[in-house]
Amino acid sequence: MAGRDLISALTAIVGSGHVLTDEAVTKGYRTDWTGRWEGRATAVVRPASTDEVSAVVRACAGAGVAVVPQGGNTGLVGASIPHDGEVLLSLRRLDAVDAVDPVEQTLAAGAGTTVAAAQAAAAQVGLMLGIDLAARESATLGGAVATNAGGLRVVRLGATRAQLLGIEAVLADGSVLRRWTGLVKDNVGYDLVGLLTGSEGTLGVVTRVLMRLVSRPAHVHVVLVGVASLAAATEALAGLRRCGLTIEAAEYFHSDGLELVTSRLGLRAPFGGDFPTYLLVETSGLAEADVLDALSGLGPLLGDATVEAGPGSRLWAYREGHTEAISAAAVSRGGGAPLKVDVAVPLRRLAAFEAAVRDRIGERFPDVQVVTFGHLAEGNAHVNLLGLAGASADEATDLVLRLVIDHGGSISAEHGVGRAKQPWLSLARSPVDVATMRAIKNALDPSGILSPGVLLPPVSS
Ligand code: MLT
Ligand code: ZN
Numbered sequence: 001m002a003g004r005d006l007i008s009a010l011t012a013i014v015g016s017g018h019v020l021t022d023e024a025v026t027k028g029y030r031t032d033w034t035g036r037w038e039g040r041a042t043a044v045v046r047p048a049s050t051d052e053v054s055a056v057v058r059a060c061a062g063a064g065v066a067v068v069p070q071g072g073n074t075g076l077v078g079a080s081i082p083h084d085g086e087v088l089l090s091l092r093r094l095d096a097v098d099a100v101d102p103v104e105q106t107l108a109a110g111a112g113t114t115v116a117a118a119q120a121a122a123a124q125v126g127l128m129l130g131i132d133l134a135a136r137e138s139a140t141l142g143g144a145v146a147t148n149a150g151g152l153r154v155v156r157l158g159a160t161r162a163q164l165l166g167i168e169a170v171l172a173d174g175s176v177l178r179r180w181t182g183l184v185k186d187n188v189g190y191d192l193v194g195l196l197t198g199s200e201g202t203l204g205v206v207t208r209v210l211m212r213l214v215s216r217p218a219h220v221h222v223v224l225v226g227v228a229s230l231a232a233a234t235e236a237l238a239g240l241r242r243c244g245l246t247i248e249a250a251e252y253f254h255s256d257g258l259e260l261v262t263s264r265l266g267l268r269a270p271f272g273g274d275f276p277t278y279l280l281v282e283t284s285g286l287a288e289a290d291v292l293d294a295l296s297g298l299g300p301l302l303g304d305a306t307v308e309a310g311p312g313s314r315l316w317a318y319r320e321g322h323t324e325a326i327s328a329a330a331v332s333r334g335g336g337a338p339l340k341v342d343v344a345v346p347l348r349r350l351a352a353f354e355a356a357v358r359d360r361i362g363e364r365f366p367d368v369q370v371v372t373f374g375h376l377a378e379g380n381a382h383v384n385l386l387g388l389a390g391a392s393a394d395e396a397t398d399l400v401l402r403l404v405i406d407h408g409g410s411i412s413a414e415h416g417v418g419r420a421k422q423p424w425l426s427l428a429r430s431p432v433d434v435a436t437m438r439a440i441k442n443a444l445d446p447s448g449i450l451s452p453g454v455l456l457p458p459v460s461s
Contacts, residue, residue: 006087007042009063010043010045010059010087013056013059020044020045021043026041026088029041029070029073029088029090030081030088032080034327034337034340035327036078036339036340040083042086045088045089049094053089053091054170055174057089057170058173058174061172066450067086068087068088068201068451069142069201069205069450070088070089071091071111071112071139071142072138072143076415076418077342077415077417077421078418079146079147079200083419086451086452091112091140091142091207093112094112094142094207095110095114096109097118100127102125102213105127105213107210108166108209111145111205114139115131115132115133115135115140115141115144125213127213127216128214128217129163130212130213131151131153133150134152134320141209145167145196146199146200146206147414148160148197152251155247155249155378156247161194161198164209164212165182165184165193165210165211165212166193167180167193167206167209168206168208169203169204169205172204172445172446172447176207177196177204180210195440200451201451202450202454202455202456203440203445204450205450217285218284218285220309220310221282221284221288221307222307222315223282223291223295223306224279224305224306224318225281225303226274226275226304227301228303229277230277231351233279234348236302237279239298240281240294240298243293243297245283245286245294246285247281247283247377248284250279250280250376251280251319252278252279252373252374252376253277253280254372255276256369257371260328260329260371261318261321261325262318264324267318267321275304278318280315280316280319292307295307319373322373326384329386333369334387335387335388336390338384338385340415341397341400342383342413342414343380343401343404343410343411343413344404345408345409346379347376347377347378349379349408350381353407356403357370357383357400358370360399360403361400364399368388368396369385369386375413380413380414383400397424411428416455417454417455418455419454422453425456434456
């Protein structure tokens with residue numbers, strides 16, 4: 001089918017208002033959140049139902065044109081934008097919360113439902129979605145599933161895969177796969193729900209999800225602690241855990257990131273003095289006096305601390321403001337979008353890893369600013385390089401990812417592999433592992449029409 005015929009076929013499926021081809025109109029869909037990734041699309045198509053998604057995928061497969069699914073376009077690894085002429089399939093119109101069941105503790109919703117909308121629906125029945133992330137207002141459930149998003153609640157509840165009970169997805173031939181029992185105990189055959197989670201659009205297009213809901217923690221406190229170093233933050237977290245605090249979230253950032261956030265968001269610094277590193281912990285189940293006791297048990301590790309009764313957003317703002325403040329700072333210093341590298345290393349080695357990154361980047365790129373922050377409990381560092389010339393992105397990524405491997409870590413903690421890290425896949429996975437993933441990809445998408453070049457190398461290379 002020639003390009004024009006495909007556009008006509010797509011228009012017949014979703015209506016002319018939902019097939020976008022004007023470059024100015026499609027730019028927002030073709031460019032990722034950082035602005036670092038931008039591609040060319042044959043069209044942006046906005047279906048409103050699973051049947052329409054299925055028909056779109058079938059039409060594209062028939063025309064030999066690849067498809068890239070997109071949710072809220074908050075991804076940071078170039079997986080949700082087209083590269084070179086794919087059809088960009090926006091799932092945002094599949095945004096209905098169909099059912100919230102307080103007895104089964106489940107939420108059924110379209111893939112385009114935002115995380116914030118799902119959280120609000122869960123809260124209405126006194127329950128909580130187990131996923132939370134700073135991009136909650138735009139990020140969608142389908143995108144969270146496709147990337148196995150982590151976020152702020154992983155320490156107690158696990159990542160998105162642990163929150164997902166059922167899935168509906170359109171496969172590469174347009175057929176609809178549905179695993180939807182809602183049962184926690186359902187051991188019949190391969191874990192296709194788990195397999196599609198984190199497959200980054202390469203195995204199917206997620207159209208609906210059945211999420212597990214959890215009880216809302218009681219007696220929540222948000223604690224911000226100033227400490228002397230990242231190693232001290234790690235020790236402080238271990239100390240708080242030993243005191244029996246239930247940790248709902250454990251995050252960290254440093255003074256350079258805090259400085260960007262306070263100046264960008266116009267916030268006052270949290271303490272009278274500055275500290276090299278800050279640990280933000282959300283706890284539940286204890287009275288404030290017990291939380292204060294646990295903090296005083298940290299002894300000399302504790303530089304200063306402040307406690308906010310939760311659920312609270314005042315202290316969280318210092319942590320959640322990082323992504324936006326870093327991007328704004330990178331742009332204003334003239335280097336364009338920051339290079340963002342999401343990685344994890346064992347907690348004991350996190351401080352040494354960060355020190356090595358600062359040393360090595362400092363030696364090789366003396367004008368580049370390194371700002372790190374992340375999810376402390378999982379050893380998940382978000383490494384941001386500001387002022388790096390675009391041409392040096394691969395060299396700097398290579399440097400950081402090799403340090404990750406040297407420190408026994410993972411080259412993708414929670415953002416996925418996408419296009420950004422695909423060339424480094426073999427650093428982290430053995431040839432047998434990559435061949436197994438390729439075999440799965442070939443079985444489910446033999447023509448390679450779903451998100452080519454994402455996660456696995458394109459077939460031609
Ligand atoms: C976060 O933890 O805030 C997100 O993963 C976004 C980021 O890495 O900038
Ligand atoms: Zn994160």
